[in-house]
Amino acid sequence: MNTAAPSSPPPAELAPETAALVASLRRPPPADTVYAEVRFVHVLRRPMVLRGELHYGGAGQLGKRVDTPYHETTTIAGSDVRVQREGKGERSFSLDRAPELGVLLSGFSALLGGDSTALNRDFIVEAVRHDEDWRLTLKPRSSALAKQLSAMIVDGRGGEPRCFTLQEADGDASTMLLGDLAKAKLSDPPTREATAKLCAEFPR
């Protein structure tokens, strides 16, 4: 049983520089970016590497296309999730069936909308800067989400986010390398250290 209270403590105002950093992340929709995702899953011998494109169509409108190693398109509109897998037809489900996922996606949406208030409502937000580089660490306030997700980390340089990392509660993790970084050469097999190093020079 997670001891954190479901929706407390009452969120204080974000520090001005953190709020400014979040605001600078705002992307006018629609926005698309290529990504390379490295997933470290404990039941797998080697990490999974997925490549494709992310789509942001405004508040609550998100899309993720996987091009390799298989074809899959996930679109999220409001609470409606559709997964189209090559040769398997379309499956759809409601985010209401997976509430923790809903919190995660609204966090995502808040980041891309530069909405620091919404972000602060669902996450404990911490920011660190080092020259041009910065890191936002988001920890879920909801205990239901915290059972699955320990932290969501965004690394960036200047006004550009470079990496998006999810640290799951069971130790598994995934990192999305965004934009130009998606084209960077990954070690074979990719390791957590090497991937982190690509994202930022911070000590992890």
Added chain:
Amino acid sequence: MSERVVLHRHLLLGIWILVLAALGFAVHRSLVVTSDLRAFMPPPRNADQKLLLDQIGEGPASRLLLLEIAAKQESFERIAELSRGLAQVLRGDPHFTRVLNGEVDLTTLDPALLPYRYLLSPTLDSQNFGADFLRDELQQRMEDLASPAAGMLKPWLARDPTLEMLKLAQRWTPAKTPQMRDGVWVAPGGGALLLVETVAPAFDPAAQGMAIEALREKFDVLPDSKGATLEISGPGYFSVLVNANTRAEAEWLSGIGTFAFALLLLIAYRHPGVLVSAALPIASGALAGITATALVFGPIHGITLAFGFTLLGVAQEYPLRLLSHRRAGASAQESLAGVWSLLRLAIASACIAYLAFFASGVAGLQQLAVFTIVGLIVAGFVTRYLLPAVLPPRFHDVAESVWLERLRLKLDSAPRLHALPWILLVLAVATIGFAPTPLWQNDLSALTPVPPKLLQRQGELSAALGSPDVRYLLVLDAADTDRVLTLSERISPQVEKWISAKIVDDVELPSRYLPSLATQRARQARLPDRAALRVALTEAEKDTDFDPGLFSPFLDDVEKARGLPLLTPKAFAASLLGARLDTMLGERNGHVLGFATLSGVHDASALANAATQLGDGVRLLDLKAASESLVADYRTRIGIALLAALTLLAVAVAVAFRDVRRAWHVIAPMSLATLLVLAVLRVGGVSLSLFHLVALTLAAGLGLHYALFFERRVDDPAEARRTLHATLVCVISAVFVFGLLATSSVPVLRAIGLTVALGVAFHFCLSTIMARNSQHDR
């Protein structure tokens, strides 16, 4: 009066009270009170009606409780948390066979039964666990791991890579479910919805009460449940609620009634001793009645007791007659002797009227008949032979009251309204015939009336939850359980078509929970042995990155499943799902019946049509039609029984009087008053139920007394005053006690109270007009 006589009187009184106390103690110790309300429903005449009575009491639909958790001040997230918490604790509670709240629950199968998933899931009907199938499945699991579903799948992956548990969980979830929010079902009003199924049948309020108590306790100890409310609805809850409400209100109203009655007695007879004198005969009658009923039937129904005491109210008149007719210069015995022949006739007549209940053939009413007839006879005879001996010697002759004489003269000089009864008769018959509402309450549920507000809430919750239709039921009939399951599997493809054709939203067949032995055997035969499966799995794993050896729990479970004894309903019954299946199976005359509930019936005629094409052994049961035919049978039987009783009554009175004209003057006002009560009820839009019949019979019994005593020829004005006094005390007390019941918020009590109070008033008025006419006509 000598001291010896006083001593003798006190001794007798003491012995009497002691005997009653001893009998009361014995009855209290050994009495078994049952609460199955079906004892008061009409006896079934055909197979459909039998099924109906089984189903409304024990069928799966009757065991459902609909729950809503609401909290005004809380976020839905908190309410959802409560919903999950409650579902979790209830799943471990022996009172419940199923708990649904919208969560996808992969643990629905008892952990000990997990390897059985390969025999329960239909996967092996179309697949074998070869390399191609496994490769495809493992590939999908890889992709799932990169998808939003990863969190849910990871714990099961090693043991169940083909997701059989997920397939089963989906198969066991009703097709049409409420809206979801935060992972649980949400009501249109914003609360969280849950559906639980009790082990106890709906018509066992005692067992239902325990389940509901457990439910409330579990909810109250949940963290954060303080600010939230748990609303319960459903047939089982109603039976508990109605029972408790009726009892509480009846107790408090009869408390007031008894107090007022005692006060009236003190005013009327001006001696505190009358309270004991008035109580002894009815107490003796009641105890004798209970004892006799217990000896004949064994356990006594709770309603028999309640109605029995009500109907014994007639016996309250016996001691009052004795008290009012005492006169100076004569012993109590001698005073009573004058009216005894009449009182005896009244007792016999009431017994004849109550015999109608015995002839009805309804088990509960037969108990009621034995209880009341024995009670009346005993109360009458102790009034005649014991009570006079223990009455206090001092008394107040009621004939000395001046106002009574004035009232008597007034009544005597009142105009004789010979035409009035005939006008009333025409009016009453016309009203009864032309009233727009149905004469009979055809709805069986009216026997256990639930406040309309609660029924409406049940309707709302039931619509929101998509819970099974209570009207239709698919009945599968076969020689044994396995053949029922085979039949269920055979019709399953056709039934699926109904769902896709939108005739119904869902049909829950027994084979959804447990396949037949043949199907299980076929699936088991398709499971590869460990070596073959390992080869196939190794081949399939080649194209994936899963850890080598990750799937050894899968290999173990398949190997275990190959050697399992096939799952029978009996072995399955120990688990939650098996208990659920158990409620879908029944036995009748050496045959086994399977029941499939239907949800969301959109096209009843198409459904009825489609059901006839399912072949032998399957039919659609329309519970509403069965219940209406049952009620129609019922009212015919009770109607005939009451008519027969009336005829017998008329004959008895005529024989006793040896004068048809006098008998007419007694029977006519009683019959007309009964018709008038009916007419008034009809004008008020009331459809008749069993309660009204019981109440009408009681009122008629009382009315008979008034008519008999008014008709009695008395030349002595003092004796006439005594008769009037006794009748007034009886009428005032009856109108007051039952008028009080008529103010009740409980429909049953209101129906009885109103009918009896009205009846007593009409009987009294008509008796003064019509029975007294007899004297003047002579």
